[in-house]
Structures are given as C-alpha cells and as structure tokens.
Amino acid sequence: MFILKLLIRNAFRHKLRTALTVVGVAIAIIAFGLLRTLVGVWYMGAERSSATRLVARNAISLIFPLPISYKERISQVQGVKEVSYGNWFGGIYIDEKHFFANYAVEPKTYLDLYPEIVLPPAEKTAFIRDRKGCIVGQKLADRYGWKIGDIITLRGTIFPGQWEFVLRGIYRGAEKSTEERALLFHWDYLNETLRKTAPQRADQVGFYMIGVANPDLAAQVAVEVDAMFKNSLAETMTETERAFHMGFIAMTSAIVVAIQIVSYVVIAIIMIVAANTMAMTARERIAEYATLKTLGFGAFHIAAIVFGESLFIAMTGGLLGVLLTFPGADWIETELSQYFPSFSVSPSTVYLDLLASLMIGAVAGVFPTWRGATIRIAEGLRRIG
C-alpha cells in the first residue's frame, strides 16, 4: 500500500513532465492502434470469408471473363450446393471521389450464398423481380440519403454508358465486418444491355461463386472444377473465398508490411522517450532511494517503487490512448468511408495496445529500476543538493 501511494505521488511530482509523457504514450498508442486497425481492415475481406464458398475465375487473370455456360457444368460437380456468378462493374457515382463497390450478380443465388446480407423479405422479393432493381448497404444508403424507389445512376467504366437502377432494397450486415457500402444489381440487366451494345462481351461472367455442402469438400470441388475446364479456352482457377481475398492482399503485401513496421517503430520511439524520462527521474531521486535503503527498505522495495511508477505512467498513457483510439477510428470510418468499409477497433487491437503500453512501461523502467535497486547507500547519499 505504501509503495503504491509513493509511486503514484512520485508520478505526479513533476506534473508537466508526467503529463507530457502520458500524452506521448497515448498518442503512440492511438497511432499504433489505428495502424493495427488499418492492417485488420486490409484482411477484413479474408476474415469474413466463408469456408463453404469458393471463387472460380479465369486462370489467366481476374480481368479475363468466363463463359456463362460453365454454370450448369459446375453445378453438376459432386458437393456443389449452389452456383452464383457476377461481374465487377466498376461504375462511378457522381465522380471518382464517390467510390463504392458495385457488382452485377445473379440475385437469387447470390443472396442464398451470402446469408450475411440481411434484407427484409419484401425488399428481397422486389429486388429479385425487378431486372433494373438494385440493393445497397445501409451505410451507403445513409451516406447518400437514398430511399427505396430512388433512381441511382452509375457511369460505367468497364461497361461504358449511363446505367440507371431502381433502389429496391437496403440491406444490413449480419456481422459488423459485413460490407455495407456496396451496390448489387442484376447481372441479367448488364448482360441484356451488352447483347445490344457490345455482343462480343455478352454471356460472360467475371467470377463464379460456388457454394459447397460442407467445408471439407471445398478442396476436392476446386480441383474438380479446374480439371473440368482444363485445356479449354477459358481455364478456371478455383480457390476458397479466403484464398481469393488473400491473393488480393498479397498484391499489396509491401504496404501492409510497411504499415506494420511503422506501427512498431512508433512504439519503439515512445519507449526510448519514456526510458529517458524514467532515467532522468531515477537519477534525480537516487538520494531518496539511498535514504529508503538506509532506513531498512530493501532493493525489492526500491525496484517496486521505480518500476511501478514507470508502469503506472505508461499504463495511464496506454489506457488514455485506447480510449481515444475508438473516436479516432470512428472519425476515420466516417471521413474515409469510401476507402474503408469498416474501421472498427477489434478486441485483439485493444489487447495489443495494452500489451504495448505494458512493454513501454517495462522497458522504460528496467534501467532506472536496476540503478535504483543496486545503488550503494553511501554513494547515493552523496547525491544531495
């Protein structure tokens, strides 16, 4: 109790110095937390993947299409429960700054395969029935104030032209990580238009989504699908949805590694700053530690006082940082919503933040603790004045 009282009072002895250190640690923890969250967001697509969904795409590259005729053949592979398909549409709303994902999909099968897209039954029916209908996520609808029945116009880039859709439904994600900033419309609408405007591009899909009966069948189904189209004009590459997303992430792995390195560098810098502060503090109090030793207090007591103060300051900054990370993440999610479907701080990030704070306190406190605990009394008592 005495040690706790002394270390807390010592911590507030130089209020400005302590406040600056606490703020420094808090800022570092906010930066660390936000960067870790950014890395998490990067992997979010892979994280929310289902183990019972496979993605089949053109083996050469994602930008090459596959014939629509593959659907029936894929459906016949043993273990396949349902097959859907679609195209990345890449349409632009207003201008490039208003980016959001938009896909042309086969609505019924797609919604079956994605139970995490939660749509009121009436809206689901309306969407499936209306060939020019579309659905959007709640966050996207909120962003633009869209209501059911609104006409949404996208300017096609991959598929040129002005494309009009009638908003038939606004979905919510069953999970927090579910993308709520996307627009889905009928692949048939796209295909029928292409038949008129660019017939050579019609009857082709960008990807097949394959639902399997259980995850254990995924590998076998992928092999069989790819074998089926081996040596055809459009060979497939079938992989789990997670592997598909990880493939995208691998393309940007250098950025992810850079972000991770920066997050650790931030912590390392504040460790050095905090260590300097604690070393300064311990140096100033050497005579006090010597006095306590003179009175009979042992090295353990001194170590607890110095190390405890270091941990106390770092954890105070760390907790403040964790608390401020949440509004920081909310702000990013609001202001940069076009780039991040969700920017939620995960529990693992909070644990990492607290662990980082603990490490800052521990590393900063090691040398001063050793110095305070091992100081020779006679030498320490000479450091007065």
Add this chain to the structure above:
Amino acid sequence: MSSGAPPIVVIKDLNKSYRRGTQIIPVLNSITFSIDEGEFLALMGPSGSGKSTLLNLIAGIDKPDSGLVSVGGVDITSLNEAELARWRAANVGFIFQFYNLLPVLTAYENVELPLLLTPLSRRERREHVETALQVVNLTDRMDHYPGQLSGGQQQRVAIARAIVPDPEILVADEPTGDLDKTSAKEILELMERLVHELGKTIIMVTHDPRAAEKAHIVRNLEKGVLNNVHS
C-alpha cells in the same frame, strides 16, 4: 560518562580505502576506539579526513576493508546486505545534513517510514509517530509536506523519524550544516535532550565547533587517523 557497562560501539583496527581507477586511496587507518552507551560523541576533522566514512561504517551503510565494528554486541561487519538492512532499521537512527525527507510524504508519513518495516499495527504506528513528533514539538505540523516547513522544522521531522523505532544509537552527519544559527541551536538542544532524557547514544560528524561543544567527547580525525580526544 563510563558507567562500567560494556561500550555500545567497539571499533578495532578498522581500515577502509576507496578505489579510484587503478589507484587505491586509504581513508581510515587502523582506527580503534569505543563509545559508551548514552554518550554524545562529536567527530571532527577537515574535509576528506574520513569522518563520514567512519560514521557510515558504524551505522552499517558501508563495509570496511578489515577490522571490527561491533554495535550493541553485534559484529556488523559479518552481516550480509539483507541482515544489515534489518539491523539498521531496528538499531540505528539517521540524521542527515539535508534532512533527506521524501518530499511527496507529509511529516507524519516521513516519520512513519521506519515503522512500515515493523509488524506494528496502523494504530500502534500512529501512537509511535505522534510520540516522536511530540518529542520534537511538531505535532501541529504533522500534515505538512517538507516543502511547507522551514529547514529547522524539517530537521526536527528527520530527528523524529530517527527516534521513532527507538534505536540504540543515532548517527548524525553535519546535522546543523544546512541551518541558520537559531535553528542549529534548537537542533543541538534537541539532540542534548535525546541524550539526557531518552538516554540515546549519538555519534555526530560536524565541522561546527559550536555543535561540537554540546558533545561529551570530541574526537579529531585527520588523514584517516584518530589522533586526539577532548572531553
């Protein structure tokens, strides 16, 4: 002052040197003397003569190269660090030139410090602390922090901290060195009272001849050798 009882401090053939780089600097050379219980001893001598080193050795906060230091019948040179710490806590009260109070603790809390290492209850500790503060006449300042007290008052708090565990001996290193004349006089009178009324043994290092006048015995230390005695 000798009462026929064995001396409380016995020092025999005590040697101490310091190492500075490759150089060995002798500080104390074959010091032999004793201090009786209830004695007020002043150690004088020029700077660097080894007074504080001798005081540290008697108080068990430094170790000699050779020789015997026996306090209250205990050969403290044979004790390890942990044993010495326990021994100091129970048997020695320290009074420093610059008081060495912890600035973040009140006068009460500073005086209570040595008792935190004892099995005394909170209530018992309070009784002891209040008694010690009464002895130094500072009960009305017990909730003040050192920064709110004058130098003389801080030294009285330090004396209360020194006497609170009821040690056998008090060691004082220049206890008036940082005080004005009036405060120094008060502190010396208080130390006299501790000897006369509470029967404490005090060993005081000082440069101040007026402080030394209060002592029963004055020993001069020069170049590591005790060379004369004034009673």
